[in-house]
Amino acid sequence: MSQVYGRVALIGLGLIASSMFWAMRRTGLATEVTGYSRSQETRDTATRIGLCDRICDTAAEAVEGADLVVLAVPVGAMGDVAAEIAPMLKPGATVTDVGSVKRHVIEAVGPHVPDGVHFVPGHPLAGTEHSGPESGFAELFDNRWTLLVPPEGTDPAAIDRLRALWEGMGALVDEMDADHHDLVLAVTSHAPHLIAYTMVGVADDLRRVTDTEVIKYSAAGFRDFTRIAASDPTMWRDVFLTNKDATLEILGRFTEELFALQRAIRTGDGGHLHDYFTRTRAIRRGVIEAGQDTDAPDFGRGRAKT
Amino acid sequence: MSQVYGRVALIGLGLIASSMFWAMRRTGLATEVTGYSRSQETRDTATRIGLCDRICDTAAEAVEGADLVVLAVPVGAMGDVAAEIAPMLKPGATVTDVGSVKRHVIEAVGPHVPDGVHFVPGHPLAGTEHSGPESGFAELFDNRWTLLVPPEGTDPAAIDRLRALWEGMGALVDEMDADHHDLVLAVTSHAPHLIAYTMVGVADDLRRVTDTEVIKYSAAGFRDFTRIAASDPTMWRDVFLTNKDATLEILGRFTEELFALQRAIRTGDGGHLHDYFTRTRAIRRGVIEAGQDTDAPDFGRGRAKT
Ligand SMILES: NC(=O)c1ccc[n+]([C@@H]2O[C@H](COP(=O)([O-])OP(=O)(O)OC[C@H]3O[C@@H](n4cnc5c(N)ncnc54)[C@H](OP(=O)(O)O)[C@@H]3O)[C@@H](O)[C@H]2O)c1
Ligand SMILES: NC(=O)c1ccc[n+]([C@@H]2O[C@H](COP(=O)([O-])OP(=O)(O)OC[C@H]3O[C@@H](n4cnc5c(N)ncnc54)[C@H](OP(=O)(O)O)[C@@H]3O)[C@@H](O)[C@H]2O)c1
Structure with missing residues (x-):
């Protein structure tokens, strides 16, 4: 897999952003990755563990000259972060996000994105119960779906490039309407x-x-x-x-x-219960056949426990 | 670990009974284990995979001369199975079960147990989503709790011996009232x-x-x-x-x-939600510290997926 973007800026350095960094580095998908998080503590941790090629002290600095800017903060904070970075966005750049809700992000971030900058919201359907800069790992997105929800009229080339990045990070990609x-x-x-x-x-x-x-x-x-x-x-x-x-x-x-x-x-009414419990098994089979979970009993932890 | 019982009879040959067999065999907890299941198909499978030292064609035959009889069928079937085997029980033997509900089993099985036979209901808190004779494995009970719910007046020696069997199979054992x-x-x-x-x-x-x-x-x-x-x-x-x-x-x-x-x-009301979601994390920490689950993200399956 070759380089997809020149400079990528990660705003927010939690589970998702740190996994993206390790996944991009695994196959060299970006020339340089800059990172910013609001707290000094998270920035220090990132520096210590080698997360990102360069950790910046302001979001503006991280975003400057970036070809792709990834908003990886809680959904409720996306609007404010977008407002903060908007003036620094390079013409022709793409802004994306990884938020778990899409209509709200489109409404909160969209208005801040200047003309000449592409906005392609996204959501990787992969995560764990852990969070923070140290919880990320390169394999998080492997064989998991990432959904892109570009607003109507988005430049197809910008979508294709973002898709290539996610595929390079191991993900399967679908497009879908936000609602x-x-x-x-x-x-x-x-x-x-x-x-x-x-x-x-x-x-x-x-x-x-x-x-x-x-x-x-x-x-x-x-x-x-x-x-x-x-x-x-x-x-x-x-x-x-x-x-x-x-x-x-x-x-x-x-x-x-x-x-x-x-x-x-x-x-x-045992018949009703039995029928209901029988029907739900088919979904499980589907999940396993689609490669979205393991068939090992108890997710395989049964034999590996302490 | 040395032998705890002479002959053990398993009535029902699903996940729990087959795991018990492999766990008993792992450290030689019984001299001979007989097995019975109502269907020819399950008995044939058991024979084919070497489950039990001897598979019997009737419950009566399996139970004959047994020092411990384990009822490992669905809770609703316990009463009928107990009625069927009651006449064959050897004086001094112990009857136990592994059913997930205890008050009902005590009421359904208890009246069938003849004088001179001990009745010590139990429940291993270990299982997987798989079932049948081929789903068992020796490690299922390792470091998991088994609850014994002996009715008042049960012979302490019979309880101790069953406890020793479960501990020999790797389990931690507690006693508790059925309700x-x-x-x-x-x-x-x-x-x-x-x-x-x-x-x-x-x-x-x-x-x-x-x-x-x-x-x-x-x-x-x-x-x-x-x-x-x-x-x-x-x-x-x-x-x-x-x-x-x-x-x-x-x-x-x-x-x-x-x-x-x-x-x-x-x-x-974001404050209410945030407080609630914060409180529930403590329970997870407790589960991990108690060794009842792994702290690996996604139960460890995250890095092992296809
Ligand atoms: N976790 C998942 O399973 C998962 C899966 C898919 C998508 N997502 C989405 O991905 C995004 C990030 O989630 P994550 O799990 O990576 O989060 P995380 O590990 O908890 O990290 C959150 C990041 O956002 C920053 N942040 C928190 N509140 C902020 C605010 N009010 N303003 C600015 N920055 C703030 C944090 O900064 P400091 O550390 O400096 O405080 C940190 O860098 C969320 O929108 C989430 O919905 C999560
Ligand atoms: N699975 C769990 O996670 C778990 C955990 C703890 C306790 N338990 C308890 O353990 C017991 C057995 O569960 P399991 O998971 O081992 O079951 P399983 O794998 O589904 O096997 C059930 C066994 O019971 C027999 N059986 C089914 N219906 C019967 C009936 N009406 N009369 C006589 N025999 C019948 C089956 O015989 P055929 O195969 O010949 O039809 C088979 O031998 C249940 O009481 C359950 O509540 C289960």
Whole structure:
């Protein structure tokens, strides 16, 4: 894989940005990568671990002369960051982002992007429960989908180039409309995260079952929820506040179905339960066949545990 | 580890029973292990893969002369199986089970256990989404808790011996009252499973988001739910029907909390969301410190994927 961009600027140096740096370096996709994060602490850590070719003290400095600028901060902060860097953007450059919600980012960032600069919003569907500059790794995007949601009229060449970058980082790339993206993600990510947070909160709240019991006996299913519910609180607060409508719609559907299953339990309708539980297995098979998860029991951790 | 029982009979030859066999064989915990499953197909598979020292054509034959009889069938089938084997039980033998619900098993099995035979119900808190005789492995119970729930007045020597067997199979062992067990498991296992089944069902049902999209983009969180929702439908139907009260109580609490979080999203109360999401992280830390899960991002599968 050869170079796709000259200079790339990463604004925000957390899990996603640091993974992008290591993935770009793996196959030399950019000539130089500059980085900026708002806190001195994160910038110092980045310098110490060799994250980016150059860490800058201001966003303006990082962006100057960049061919691609990647906004990798929480969704709620995208607008302010875009306003800050807008004056420094080079004509012909591309601005993208990696935010988990797309309609909101388009509305918050779009107006700041000057004429002559391309804006191609994106979202890599890959992540872990860890965050910060030290959590990134080059393989994060391998075989995972990245969705690009370019507004109508975007220069096709700018889209193609960004696509080439993501493919170079190992990702599969699809294009999609922003509203559809936000609905699909409400199903595959936002609602599941809220549900996991809720279940872990309930366990923590119960008087009659202690936290010690919840922790010791978590291997019976609960621990998968605790992993999801350990994700960054700021990132997720912003996701729910900015993808409100789609998330609430899916949660409404979820509550309806949950009530139907609760009724089946209450009335002893084993047939309904059995049918429902049989139907959901097909989706799992699909996920495995599509290469989006491992078929090893317990994600393979079963045999590797301490 | 030396021998704990002479002859052990496994009734039911699925994930749990087959894992017990491999775990017992690993350190020679029993002199001979006999096995029985209701279907010829499962018995043939067991014979083919060398599961058990001897596969029997009837439960009666498997149980004859056994020092320990393990009931490893779905919770709803425990009573019938106990009635069938009761006449063959050797005086001084111990009957145990591995069912995921304990009050129901005690009520269904207890009355069939003859005088002079010990009854020590148990539940290993370890499993995977796979089932059947070929899904077992010796390490399944390593460092996982097994809960014993002996009825009052049970012979302490019989309890100690069963505890020694589980410890020999790698497990940590606790004793607990049956009702408390059923409440704790409703929190750590039964409610999470129902919630995961529900969320996967919702995804499958939506008209505006296709199954293909749900599958391709599952890595954003949803795929963890699909794993849980791929568990055996019969086993889980039985769990919900026989642990009805505790499951419904926890689901009621869950729904209350979910409504509160939905309200926070609707009213834009970011502070409430951020606080809630911060609190749930402590539980995850506890799970990892207790050695009940790995701290590797994405359960370690992130770097090992295809
Ligand atoms: N984590 C995932 O699973 C995942 C997956 C796909 C997409 N995303 C999206 O990717 C973006 C970054 O997520 P991440 O996981 O990489 O985050 P992260 O590891 O938590 O890092 C966040 C970065 O944003 C900066 N930041 C936080 N609040 C800010 C603010 N108010 N103004 C300016 N900068 C701020 C942080 O700076 P300091 O460290 O200097 O405070 C840090 O550099 C988010 O939009 C998220 O929705 C995340
Ligand atoms: N899977 C878990 O994660 C897990 C964890 C802890 C405890 N448990 C408990 O362990 C027990 C066994 O679960 P498993 O996962 O090992 O099951 P499994 O792999 O699905 O195997 C079930 C076994 O039970 C037999 N069986 C099914 N229905 C029966 C019936 N109506 N009458 C008699 N035998 C019947 C099957 O026989 P055929 O194959 O011949 O049909 C098979 O031998 C259940 O009580 C479950 O609650 C499961």
